[in-house]
Amino acid sequence: MAKEYQKHSDITPDMNLEWEAKYGKKRISDLEIETSDGDVAKFVIRKPDRQVLEAMGKYAAAKNVSAINKVLISNCVLGGDMEALEKDGEVYIEVLEQLNALKNKAKSTVKKR
Incomplete structure (x- = not known):
């Protein structure tokens, strides 16, 4: 059975x-992907939070890219x-690229005191 x-x-x-109630409306995005053969795939994604990043970090130490990607997705x-x-x-x-982009959008500024 399929x-x-x-x-x-x-x-x-x-x-x-x-x-939206669980993650916050600002943290959710619609993603549409058109493949090279013209198919379109659509998803609802959310920005990774600290818990997701920490879970990814556990596998990063072991350089287990497959497990990191699985956690993210x-x-x-x-x-x-x-x-x-x-x-x-x-x-x-x-x-994966779009999810990684979402986690890297913050900007910071460091100023000397």
Whole structure:
């Protein structure tokens, strides 16, 4: 029997409201990816929080990139076209790049006193 995957069209307004309440509306984004063959995959993602970064750090010390990516995706991809994420390398890489970009958007300034 084939595995049943969630699709972006399965996401309900109630699910969106639940995610906004849990993570904060500003921390959630819609991601649309068009592959080189013209397919479009859509996802709802969230900005990684401290808990996710700490979980990733446990695997970073061991240089386990696969486990780091798994933690990031399983915690920060809230819903979407999951079959494309699992089976299409282009989609997988782009989702990872966008999640990594979200965790690196903060800017800081250091001033001497």
